[in-house]
Amino acid sequence: MTLRVGIIGAGPSGMAQLRAFESARQNGADIPEIMCFEKQDDWGGQWNSSWRTGLDAHGEPVHTSMYRHLWSNGPKECLEFSDYSFDEHFGRAISSFPPRAVLFDYIKGRVEKSDVRKYVQFNTVARHTSYNPEAEEFTLMVEDLATGTTTEHVFDKLVVSTGHFAFPSVPEFNGINSFPGEVLHAHDFRGAERFAGKNLLMIGSSYSAEDIGMQAHKMGAASITFSYRTAPMGFDWPENTVERPLVTHFEGSTAHFSDGTHGEFDAVVLCTGYQHKYPFLPSDLTLKSKNVLYPANLYKGVVWQQNTNLFYLGAQDQYYTFNMFDAQAWFARDVMTGTIELPSLAEREADVQLWLERQGALPDHNSEADFQSDYLRELIEATNYPPFDLDAVSQLFKDWMGHKETDILGYRDMVHRSVVTGTMATRHHTRWLNAMDDSLGRYLGGPSQDVDTGTLSAVTGEFSAK
Ligand code: FAD
Ligand code: NAP
Numbered sequence: 001m002t003l004r005v006g007i008i009g010a011g012p013s014g015m016a017q018l019r020a021f022e023s024a025r026q027n028g029a030d031i032p033e034i035m036c037f038e039k040q041d042d043w044g045g046q047w048n049s050s051w052r053t054g055l056d057a058h059g060e061p062v063h064t065s066m067y068r069h070l071w072s073n074g075p076k077e078c079l080e081f082s083d084y085s086f087d088e089h090f091g092r093a094i095s096s097f098p099p100r101a102v103l104f105d106y107i108k109g110r111v112e113k114s115d116v117r118k119y120v121q122f123n124t125v126a127r128h129t130s131y132n133p134e135a136e137e138f139t140l141m142v143e144d145l146a147t148g149t150t151t152e153h154v155f156d157k158l159v160v161s162t163g164h165f166a167f168p169s170v171p172e173f174n175g176i177n178s179f180p181g182e183v184l185h186a187h188d189f190r191g192a193e194r195f196a197g198k199n200l201l202m203i204g205s206s207y208s209a210e211d212i213g214m215q216a217h218k219m220g221a222a223s224i225t226f227s228y229r230t231a232p233m234g235f236d237w238p239e240n241t242v243e244r245p246l247v248t249h250f251e252g253s254t255a256h257f258s259d260g261t262h263g264e265f266d267a268v269v270l271c272t273g274y275q276h277k278y279p280f281l282p283s284d285l286t287l288k289s290k291n292v293l294y295p296a297n298l299y300k301g302v303v304w305q306q307n308t309n310l311f312y313l314g315a316q317d318q319y320y321t322f323n324m325f326d327a328q329a330w331f332a333r334d335v336m337t338g339t340i341e342l343p344s345l346a347e348r349e350a351d352v353q354l355w356l357e358r359q360g361a362l363p364d365h366n367s368e369a370d371f372q373s374d375y376l377r378e379l380i381e382a383t384n385y386p387p388f389d390l391d392a393v394s395q396l397f398k399d400w401m402g403h404k405e406t407d408i409l410g411y412r413d414m415v416h417r418s419v420v421t422g423t424m425a426t427r428h429h430t431r432w433l434n435a436m437d438d439s440l441g442r443y444l445g446g447p448s449q450d451v452d453t454g455t456l457s458a459v460t461g462e463f464s465a466k
Helices: 012-026 084-088 098-111 205-216 322-336 344-362 366-382 389-407 440-445 454-458
Strands: 005-008 035-036 124-132 137-144 149-155 157-158 182-185 199-203 223-227 243-246 248-250 254-257 262-264 267-270 308-313
Touching: 005 137, 005 149, 012 035, 035 124, 035 262, 084 098, 098 157, 098 440, 124 254, 137 157, 157 440, 182 223, 199 262, 205 223, 223 254, 308 366, 322 366, 366 389
Parallel strands: 005 035, 005 157, 157 308, 182 267, 199 223, 199 267, 223 243
Antiparallel strands: 124 137, 137 149, 248 254, 254 262
C-alpha cells in the first residue's frame, strides 16, 4: 500500500515538506499519498499576514504575529533556498533585508513553480489526532471551516508544521489591570503609527521588543523604554530609548522598575514571546518546550522520540529559517520513505543528549549561529538537499550581529553576498529608517517621491546618523 502522509500547516515548514516530496518525484521516485491541511485560505504561514487580531473570520485564533512595516530582521542571504535563489525568483539582485511582502512572494514562487498546491486543503483546521499503535496509524480529524464539516483521515506518517509563534506568552504584572492606556501583546501588534508622540513601554528583550520598539521610533514615538527580565539588549539606542530592568508593578499609568526607577507611559507592549501549543495533539505526542535551538525529545530536531512516525518541522528557535525547514523536510522525507534508517531509541537519545549538552554550554550569539549551522550540516549531509556553504552563512550571521551592535537603525541598509549564487545584494533605494511603504510594488518599483531618498548616499559605505 502507498504510504500515506499527513501534513498539518502550510507555512514555510509545511511548504518545505511538500517541496521535498516534489523534488523526489522530479528525480523519478514514487512519492507517498500526501494531504496537507491549512487553516488559512492561503499558504505562507506567518508571512500570510492579516490586519485581524484575536479571532479570524471563522472564529479561529488569528495565526500571524506579523505586522505592517515588518522587514526581514536577518539578511535574506541567511535563509535563501539552495534550490531556488533570489536571483532566480526576482531576475535581478535585490537588497539584503526585504520587507515581508517580498519574502512572501519569494517563498510562494518556489512552490508555485511546482504543482504542489493540489495537495493542500485550505480553510481546513486540524482538530484532533489519535494514534493506533497496533495498526501504526494516525487518525486525524479536520474541520472544513467554510462548511463546518468534520472528516477523518488516516495516515502512516504525520508532520506537524504549525509553527510556534502564534500563541502568546502573557505574564501578569501587579497593577497592570488598572493601566489606563493600551496594553497588548506583540502577537496583536499591527503597526506603530498610532504610537507617534506616545511614551511606550516594551516588556521583553528579544527580537519583537527590538523591532517593534524601533518601528515605534521610526513612526515618531516620543520615547521607548525596554524592560528586561534577564539581560538588556544593550544596543546603541537612539536618544529617546532606554533600557530598564523588569517592571515590579504598575500604579495607574506609572510603571515601577526593579532598580527603583519609574516612568509614565501611554501604552505597554508585551514582547514576552510565545508558547509551543498543539491543541490538535494528545499530550503524549505534544512537544513541550521553551523557544530554544534544540528542543528535547526530537531526534535531529525533527523525529518524535517515542513515535518515529511523527515529525515536527520548524520547532526550533531560528537563526536559519527557510533553508533549515528545507533541510528538516528533506530529512523527514527520507526517514518516512526508509531512505534513512533510524538508529535505536537509546542511540537516538544519546545523540539528542549530546546536542542538549552543547546547547547548554553556548556562551554567546556567535556560538549559537555556529551551533545551528552544525545542526543543518548534519541534516544536509544525510540527504540530497543541495549543499551550501554553511560556514559562510554562519559568518553572515556574525557580521549581521556586529552591524546591529554598531547601528541598530542602520543594519538593514547593509548588503551581503549570496552563498548560493555569489551575487552581491544591491543597496535598497530607500534606507530602512525612511522607508514608509513596505509593499512589493514600491520595493521593486523604486523610491517614493514622498520620502527622503537623498539619505541613501549616507549609507553608501556608512551607517545611519541617529
Ligand atoms: P508558521 O509560519 O507559523 O506557519 C504555520 C502554519 O500552520 C500557518 O499557516 C497556520 O495557519 C497553520 N496552522 C496552525 N495551526 C493549524 C491547525 N490546527 N490546522 C491547520 N493549519 C494550522 N523569519 C525570518 O526568516 N525572517 C524574519 O524577518 C522573520 N520575522 C518574523 C517576525 C515575526 C513577528 C514572527 C512571529 C516570526 C518571524 N520569523 C522570521 C520566523 C517565522 O516563524 C518563520 O520565518 C516561518 O514563518 C516559520 O514557518 P512555519 O511553517 O514553521 O510556521
Ligand atoms: P523570543 O525571542 O522568544 O523572546 C521572548 C522575550 O520575552 C525574551 O526577551 C524573554 O526574556 C521575554 N520574557 C518572557 N517571559 C517574560 C516575563 N514573564 N517577563 C519579562 N520578560 C519575559 O520572542 P520574540 O522576541 O517574540 O521573537 C519571536 C520570533 O519572532 C523570533 O524568531 C524573531 O526572529 C521573530 N521576529 C522577527 C521580527 C522581524 O523584524 N522580522 C520582528 C519580531 C519578531 P528572557 O530573556 O528573560 O527569557
